[in-house]
Structure formats: structure tokens, C-alpha cells
Amino acid sequence: VQPPEKPLQPEEWNKLREDFQSPEVFEEVMLNSMIRCSSPIDVAKSLLTYLAKRNGDIAYNVLVKYLTLCVQHGQVSEIRDVYDIMKVRFKILESGAYNLLVKGLSNSDHWRMALTLLEEVKKIMVPSRACYESCIKAASRHQEMKLAFELYDEMLAKDVVPTLDALQSFFDFSRGMEDAELQKELFGILLYLRENQIYPHKTFMRSIKLWFESIPGGNWRGHLTNIKDSGQCPVCNHQLEDSNLTEEEYSNLSERIIRDVIHGSDTFRKTSPQEFEAFQTFVENRLPFDVVIDGLNVSHIKPKRMQCENLFDAVNCLAKEHARLLVLGRKHMLMNSPNWKREIMKEMQSKADFFFAENISEDDAFLLYATLRSGKHCKFVTRDFLRDHKACLPDSLTRHLFRKWQRGHQISKKKSFSFVFSKQPAFRYDCVVQTTGDTWHIPYKDVFEEKYSYRVPRKWLCIQQKL
Amino acid sequence: MQSANMLLRKIVRSSVLPFAAQHRMQKDLFLLSRTLSLSLCLKQDKSCEPSEKLDLDEWKKVMKSGLQEEVSETVSEPKEVSSLAAACETLEMWRLAGRAVPENISEEQLKTFMECPSKSAKKKYLKYLHLKELHKKNYKRKMDEKRERRLEAQDQASKTDETKKSPFVCMWSSTMDKAYNWRAAQSMIFGQPLVFDMSYEKEMSVREVTNTVRQIVLSESCNRRSVDPFHIHFCNFKDDSLYHREFIKQYREAWGKLLITVTDQCYTEIFPKDKLIYLTADSPKVMKTFDHDKIYIVGSMVDKSIKTGVSLARAKRLGLETAALPLEKYLLWSTGGKNLTLDQMMHILLTLKDTADWKKALEFVPKRKYCGVVSRPVKELKKTLDLVNTLKHGKGQEEVQKQFAKSYPKK
Numbered sequence: 001v002q003p004p005e006k007p008l009q010p011e012e013w014n015k016l017r018e019d020f021q022s023p024e025v026f027e028e029v030m031l032n033s034m035i036r037c038s039s040p041i042d043v044a045k046s047l048l049t050y051l052a053k054r055n056g057d058i059a060y061n062v063l064v065k066y067l068t069l070c071v072q073h074g075q076v077s078e079i080r081d082v083y084d085i086m087k088v089r090f091k092i093l094e095s096g097a098y099n100l101l102v103k104g105l106s107n108s109d110h111w112r113m114a115l116t117l118l119e120e121v122k123k124i125m126v127p128s129r130a131c132y133e134s135c136i137k138a139a140s141r142h143q144e145m146k147l148a149f150e151l152y153d154e155m156l157a158k159d160v161v162p163t164l165d166a167l168q169s170f171f172d173f174s175r176g177m178e179d180a181e182l183q184k185e186l187f188g189i190l191l192y193l194r195e196n197q198i199y200p201h202k203t204f205m206r207s208i209k210l211w212f213e214s215i216p217g218g219n220w221r222g223h224l225t226n227i228k229d230s231g232q233c234p235v236c237n238h239q240l241e242d243s244n245l246t247e248e249e250y251s252n253l254s255e256r257i258i259r260d261v262i263h264g265s266d267t268f269r270k271t272s273p274q275e276f277e278a279f280q281t282f283v284e285n286r287l288p289f290d291v292v293i294d295g296l297n298v299s300h301i302k303p304k305r306m307q308c309e310n311l312f313d314a315v316n317c318l319a320k321e322h323a324r325l326l327v328l329g330r331k332h333m334l335m336n337s338p339n340w341k342r343e344i345m346k347e348m349q350s351k352a353d354f355f356f357a358e359n360i361s362e363d364d365a366f367l368l369y370a371t372l373r374s375g376k377h378c379k380f381v382t383r384d385f386l387r388d389h390k391a392c393l394p395d396s397l398t399r400h401l402f403r404k405w406q407r408g409h410q411i412s413k414k415k416s417f418s419f420v421f422s423k424q425p426a427f428r429y430d431c432v433v434q435t436t437g438d439t440w441h442i443p444y445k446d447v448f449e450e451k452y453s454y455r456v457p458r459k460w461l462c463i464q465q466k467l
Numbered sequence: 468m469q470s471a472n473m474l475l476r477k478i479v480r481s482s483v484l485p486f487a488a489q490h491r492m493q494k495d496l497f498l499l500s501r502t503l504s505l506s507l508c509l510k511q512d513k514s515c516e517p518s519e520k521l522d523l524d525e526w527k528k529v530m531k532s533g534l535q536e537e538v539s540e541t542v543s544e545p546k547e548v549s550s551l552a553a554a555c556e557t558l559e560m561w562r563l564a565g566r567a568v569p570e571n572i573s574e575e576q577l578k579t580f581m582e583c584p585s586k587s588a589k590k591k592y593l594k595y596l597h598l599k600e601l602h603k604k605n606y607k608r609k610m611d612e613k614r615e616r617r618l619e620a621q622d623q624a625s626k627t628d629e630t631k632k633s634p635f636v637c638m639w640s641s642t643m644d645k646a647y648n649w650r651a652a653q654s655m656i657f658g659q660p661l662v663f664d665m666s667y668e669k670e671m672s673v674r675e676v677t678n679t680v681r682q683i684v685l686s687e688s689c690n691r692r693s694v695d696p697f698h699i700h701f702c703n704f705k706d707d708s709l710y711h712r713e714f715i716k717q718y719r720e721a722w723g724k725l726l727i728t729v730t731d732q733c734y735t736e737i738f739p740k741d742k743l744i745y746l747t748a749d750s751p752k753v754m755k756t757f758d759h760d761k762i763y764i765v766g767s768m769v770d771k772s773i774k775t776g777v778s779l780a781r782a783k784r785l786g787l788e789t790a791a792l793p794l795e796k797y798l799l800w801s802t803g804g805k806n807l808t809l810d811q812m813m814h815i816l817l818t819l820k821d822t823a824d825w826k827k828a829l830e831f832v833p834k835r836k837y838c839g840v841v842s843r844p845v846k847e848l849k850k851t852l853d854l855v856n857t858l859k860h861g862k863g864q865e866e867v868q869k870q871f872a873k874s875y876p877k878k
Binding site: 007028042045046048049051052053056057058059060061064081085088089090091092093094096097123124125126265266267268269270272359360 | 522523524525526527529530531553556557560561563564565586670751775776777779780781783784
């Protein structure tokens with residue numbers, strides 16, 4: 001439906017409504033299309049007038065739609081009027097209307113009203129992150145940083161994930177303020193990014209940079225840069241944190257992998273206790289390995305070649321640099337078949353240790369265990385992202401640890417590899433927001449929404465303090 | 468005078484006058500019309516007058532004016548509201564806002580709603596209730612219509628007043644039931660056992676258990692009606708478990724009279740291990756034929772979340788043989804999980820038992836899940852299918868031709 005351009009007479013509305021195929025939903029459809037076309041508010045008003053005359057009342061959903069239009073146009077007085085009407089007409093409102101009201105009012109001089117509305121929302125449910133975002137933005141826009149941080153803390157306490165926009169507004173509006181307390185809070189936000197492995201996007205990064213440079217007497221300077229593969233920052237020559245886990249994190253992670261990934265709710269789902277025990281003794285007797293290879297995964301690299309040849313190339317290539325290899329496979333690889341030639345298998349077994357799991361067992365779980373057990377220097381080779389195993393870990397903290405460890409220890413192939421086995425090295429440095437006190441290194445995303453979560457940004461913001 | 472009147476009427480009837488009135492072009496004519504007391508026309512005029520300026524905020528007045536009494540009402544009400552009532556009000560507002568929310572909600576449902584851990588869980592639960600309500604309403608409406616039609620038909624029949632005579636005795640459903648029960652009783656003595664493994668309660672949510680029980684009820688009834696029923700065993704069945712309570716809800720007093728064996732023992736305790744075959748979609752082994760001497764086990768589980776390998780793990784732990792249906796072999800699978808519902812499983816097993824015809828048995832696999840039945844092994848077909856696809860997309864013509872030459876050598 002095309003909404004009219006000018007306010008219409010009740011008769012004209014009536015005619016339109018009668019021409020419409022299903023008159024019961026006419027006003028809803030009409031208002032929806034007005035919202036879509038962002039029609040002038042007067043047109044909607046004339047429709048409401050028609051409805052009020054016709055029915056003596058206006059339904060709640062119609063009012064909400066009208067409110068959406070008002071918020072879209074930023075008509076604050078109108079929003080307030082609608083709110084007054086709603087408040088008298090209905091005892092409480094639902095979340096949709098509250099979201100709209102908070103959003104509409106927070107952009108105006110009546111932004112404090114948005115805060116009282118937020119209090120009202122809290123009585124019936126947990127406010128949405130968009131609600132909090134509007135209030136935080138409004139508060140920081142009016143330089144009420146303390147209030148904004150109170151809201152932010154409250155949000156975190158309620159497990160509502162703050163939007164990047166809300167976080168950005170903190171940096172945008174504290175520019176040039178000399179306040180030690182405030183500085184601490186903002187560093188806290190950067191640490192929040194670090195802990196949750198969130199990467200800011202380009203505009204957010206710019207806000208952070210500008211804020212740092214605006215701190216009076218801080219002498220902070222920011223530069224955009226790319227970090228070398230060695231992990232050194234080309235601007236300040238500072239060495240980034242390496243990707244190794246701490247002792248405690250490491251033992252924690254290996255414990256969780258054994259408990260949640262390998263055993264899970266039932267050891268029989270991925271392996272069997274006998275097999276796992278056999279594997280454990282096998283690994284303990286030959287520790288430590290330098291590289292653990294997922295045999296089946298590697299053998300599928302080039303689909304046109306024989307599977308054991310693929311594996312043979314990989315083993316040969318890795319055997320040159322590393323002493324101790326472990327290849328994980330399944331028992332069917334030992335059967336002489338067109339894809340698995342016995343002679344080649346024999347030759348490989350002289351170069352590396354092999355462990356063959358049952359055909360119905362999951363060899364990935366063994367891969368993780370063997371690598372973790374061998375120690376921090378040990379890497380593993382697979383193209384698998386291991387997402388299903390990561391998903392077995394129940395809490396996000398351990399999942400982050402897993403991701404970090406995976407980034408540092410997984411060797412995978414480049415997409416377009418040449419004829420020989422070429423490998424993409426594991427990251428030597430850790431890709432998170434990090435600080436040494438007088439420097440900050442912040443990785444950022446070039447585009448607003450990064451499509452692949454496994455890809456880590458290669459661009460960095462280096463901030464250093466010159467004393 | 469009269470001619471003037473006529474003229475005026477003409478003008479009024481034609482659409483000129485409203486236009487004229489709007490633009491106040493013919494004031495004198497207007498005055499004249501008043502003196503002539505053309506009241507009918509005047510009324511029409513009045514309705515057009517506000518077109519000069521439309522009061523856009525009039526709706527606010529209407530909304531506010533109708534409220535004065537209601538305001539006093541709300542004030543008189545006690546301010547203290549329980550969380551239950553508050554939730555009820557929120558629901559009402561959501562319903563007004565046009566969300567999928569049921570019209571009526573029981574206190575128990577309201578409590579379940581409030582216990583939902585997240586917003587999306589709440590939304591899903593409400594939508595479920597809403598749909599349930601809709602289905603119920605539709606069903607009721609249909610029943611009412613049916614009853615009316617029947618009454619009408621009866622009326623007509625009584626008018627004609629004609630008694631039918633049939634050479635056959637009318638078979639009442641109770642008679643049928645007796646026959647079925649006789650068969651089921653026989654199967655309990657001589658029939659091939661079929662085990663439902665009821666040890667999955669911990670893996671399922673309440674709704675999944677409800678669905679499981681409903682599927683088992685369906686399979687039990689189709690087993691009872693078959694020519695040669697299985698002897699159904701519910702193994703690992705704990706008294707007063709969620710399963711038990713759901714069964715009682717479904718069967719009511721019939722639960723005690725069912726011709727099946729219910730036990731808390733495990734199947735390995737009742738039957739020799741080498742005769743048991745656990746049916747699971749995760750099994751690496753594919754069932755070739757239906758063996759009348761074996762005892763098949765079906766896991767009573769509905770998994771709406773992904774839980775691969777749960778029943779396979781159970782079989783592995785007990786060291787049992789496993790098997791999967793040869794779905795890949797006979798069907799060109801398109802979408803959906805390979806795990807079938809329990810009643811589909813029952814239909815398939817019954818058909819296999821009676822006919823040993825895989826194609827006939829696999830007709831009970833939902834049609835949406837496969838795109839065709841095949842006579843040759845699917846692997847062979849896949850080659851030709853790939854060939855057809857590459858030909859269609861025109862990729863690498865030469866290569867395709869080579870492949871074609873390879874697979875269809877010239878004679």
C-alpha cells in the first residue's frame with residue numbers, strides 16, 4: 001500500500017479502507033507502510049483522527065506504530081503526548097513501547113525521563129541492550145559520566161552484553177576531561193574488550209585514539225600499524241604478549257578438555273574407556289611430541305591424489321623440521337585399500353608414531369589431548385576449525401582459552417597451496433587488547449561486521465605515552 | 468423564485484457546490500440558499516466544512532476524554548500487585564501489541580512462563596501456547612460445524628423415516644477392540660519381542676518426554692491393529708518417572724490394562740545378549756534384512772537439540788550389536804535428520820516383519836525427507852547425477868566428456 005502524501009479527510013480514509021482487501025487490518029498495514037516510507041507525521045495523525053472518530057478508541061498496537069513513526073521523525077512533544085495517553089489508558093506498557101519511548105526521549109532535552117522509564121521497565125523485565133544503549137548515550141552526551149558508568153555496571157551485572165555503540169559513546173564524550181577516576185573507568189572498558197576478545201571496529205578505534213590523545217598532560221600518541229609475524233610492533237618496537245597460556249590456564253584447559261570434550265556426558269559417545277586408557281598409556285610412553293597430525297584430515301587435502309600420499313607428503317615435510325611426530329588415524333587406514341597402500345603406511349610408521357582409533361571413535365578428541373599433554377611447544381595440524389569441540393566447553397571463559405590456545409598451536413594450510421605441502425604458521429602473539437601501562441595495543445576490524453569469527457584482525461592501533 | 472430554486476438544486480446535486488463553497492466564490496448564491504432553507508444541502512455542506520482545516524490532534528482529545536472514569540477506577544485499585552498478576556498484565560499488553568501470545572493462560576502455564584530462563588525462551592513458550600490455543604479453537608469450530616450438519620442430516624432422515632436393514636451385523640468398535648486385544652494377548656505369548664529403551668529421561672526436556680510418550684502411544688496402537696503384532700517391552704522403566712506420569716496422562720485407566728510388558732529391568736537381563744540389536748541412526752552397520760529371531764531395541768528418545776551418538780554410546784557400553792535402517796541405499800535423501808519418529812519406526816518394522824519388502828516399508832519415511840526411491844545403489848546413481856549436474860552447469864566441458872568416455876566406453 002502506498003501511503004498518501006497529505007493528511008486525508010475521514011471520508012477519504014473510509015474510502016481507502018473500503019477499497020482495501022482486508023479492512024480489519026487496514027490501519028496496521030497502512031501505518032507499517034508509513035513507517036517504511038517515513039511518511040510525514042501529519043498523515044498518520046489524520047489516520048488516527050479518523051480511527052478515533054470511527055471507533056471512539058485507538059488500539060494499542062496502532063498507538064505503538066504511531067509512536068515508532070514519531071521516534072523516527074524525532075518528534076519529542078508528540079512522543080510525550082503519546083506516552084501520556086498510554087500511561088492513562090493502560091496500567092503498564094510492554095517492552096516494545098518502552099524501547100521506543102526510551103529511544104525517542106533519550107535523544108531530546110527530556111532525556112532524564114528516559115531514565116525514569118528505564119526504572120519502570122526494570123520492574124517488569126530485564127531491559128534490552130538497546131534500552132541501555134540509549135540511556136548511556138544520553139547520559140554521556142550530557143557529560144553525566146558517572147551516571148553512564150552506573151548504567152554500564154548495572155548492565156554487566158544483569159548479563160546484558162553492551163553494544164559497541166554504547167561503549168564508543170563513553171570515549172566520544174569523555175574527550176579532554178581531566179579526571180583520574182574517569183580514566184580508570186575507561187581503561188576498565190578496554191580491559192572488558194580484552195577479556196571478552198571483542199575487537200572494536202574502525203570508527204570505535206578512532207574514538208579510542210582521539211580520547212587517548214586528548215587526555216590533558218597525558219602525552220599519548222596513537223599510530224595505526226600492522227604487527228610483524230614475530231609479534232613486534234613496528235612503531236614502538238614493543239613485543240606483544242605471546243600466545244602461550246599461563247601454567248594455570250594451561251592445566252585448567254587440559255582438564256576441561258578431558259572432562260567435557262572427551263568424556264562429556266558419556267565416554268562412550270566419542271570413544272570407550274578402554275580405548276581412551278590405551279591411548280593415554282600410548283601417549284605417556286612416548287611424550288613429548290612436537291607436532292600432532294590429524295591423519296584423516298590431512299589426507300583429504302588434495303582430493304585427486306591418493307589419500308595416503310597426501311599424508312605421506314605432510315609427514316615428510318614436517319619430519320624435516322621436527323623431531324617427534326604423532327599421527328592420529330583410524331583402524332581402517334591399516335587395511336590395504338586403493339586409498340591406503342600398505343607399503344606407504346609402513347614407511348610413514350618408521351618416521352612418526354601412529355595411533356589408530358576405532359573406526360567409530362572421534363580422533364579429534366585424541367588430537368587435543370595429545371597436543372595438550374605434550375606441552376606448550378607442541379603444535380597440531382588440521383584444517384578442521386574444531387568448532388564442535390569448542391562447543392562442548394560449557395562456559396565462555398574456557399572457550400576463549402580454547403580459541404587462544406588454538407590460534408597459537410594450530411597449523412593449517414593456506415587456501416591456495418602449491419604442489420608441496422605448505423603450512424600456515426600458528427600465531428606467535430596473542431591477538432587481544434593489551435597494555436603495559438605506558439603503551440596500549442588494540443587490534444581493530446576494518447569493516448563494521450566481520451564475517452568470519454575465526455579470523456583475527458591484522459590491523460592494530462598502537463598508543464604510547466611519551467614522558 | 469421557483470426557477471431559481473430549481474437552478475439551485477441542480478447546482479447542489481452536481482458536484483459544483485462543494486467546490487464553490489470551498490472557494491467561497493458564490494457567496495451571494497450561498498446566502499440565497501439559506502433563505503431558501505435548503506436544510507438537506509446544508510447538512511452536507513457542514514460535513515465538508517472542516518476540510519478547510521483538519522484538526523490533527525483531535526484523536527488525542529478523544530483518547531483522553533474517554534478515560535476520565537477509567538482513571539478513577541485505576542486509582543481506587545490497590546497498588547500492591549503480585550508478580551503473577553504483573554506477568555499476566557505484561558502478557559495482555561503483548562497480546563494487544565500483536566505478538567503471538569495466548570488469550571487465556573492458566574496459572575500453571577504462567578508459572579512455567581516466568582521460570583523460563585531467557586527472553587527468547589519466554590517468547591518461544593508463548594508462541595507454543597498461542598499455536599496450541601489456535602489449534603484447539605479451530606478443532607472446536609470444526610466439531611461444532613460437524614455436529615450441526617449431523618443434526619440437519621438427522622432431521623432429514625427422521626422426515627423420510629426409513630429404517631435401513633443390512634445383512635451384516637454392525638461391528639462396534641468394542642468388538643474390534645476385543646479382536647485386537649486377543650491378537651495382542653497372543654503376541655505376548657508367541658510374538659517377537661520389540662524393546663523400547665526407556666532410559667533417556669535425563670537427556671530430554673519435559674516437552675521432549677511428552678512427545679516421546681505420544682509417539683510411543685501411536686506406535687502401540689498401530690502395533691495392536693496389525694495382523695501379527697510385536698510383543699512390546701518397555702525396559703528400564705522406572706515407576707513414577709516422567710515417562711510414567713506422561714503415560715498415565717495419555718492412557719488414563721487403560722494404562723493398567725495394556726497388553727505389553729513393562730519392567731524396570733534392562734533388556735540385557737531379560738534376553739540373551741547375542742540376540743539383541745540396537746537400532747540407531749548413528750550405527751556404522753546398515754541393516755540388510757529383518758531377522759525374525761532377533762530382538763530389536765528402539766531408544767525412546769526425541770532429541771530436539773542435537774545429541775549425536777547417545778544411543779550408540781548406550782549400545783557400545785553394553786556391547787550390543789547395532790544397526791541403522793538402509794535409508795541411503797533405497798532413498799535419495801534430500802533434507803532432514805536420519806532419525807525417524809518412533810511411530811514411523813514401528814510402521815517400518817511391522818511392514819518388514821510382514822512383507823520383508825524394504826521399499827514398501829520405507830514408504831513410511833516422510834516424503835519431504837527424500838526425493839526419490841532408487842532401485843540401484845545410490846553410489847552408482849550419484850556418479851551419473853554428478854555428471855548430469857556438471858553438464859547442466861557447463862563447467863569443464865572437456866573433463867566431463869573424458870569422464871563420460873571413461874564410464875561409457877564405446878563398443
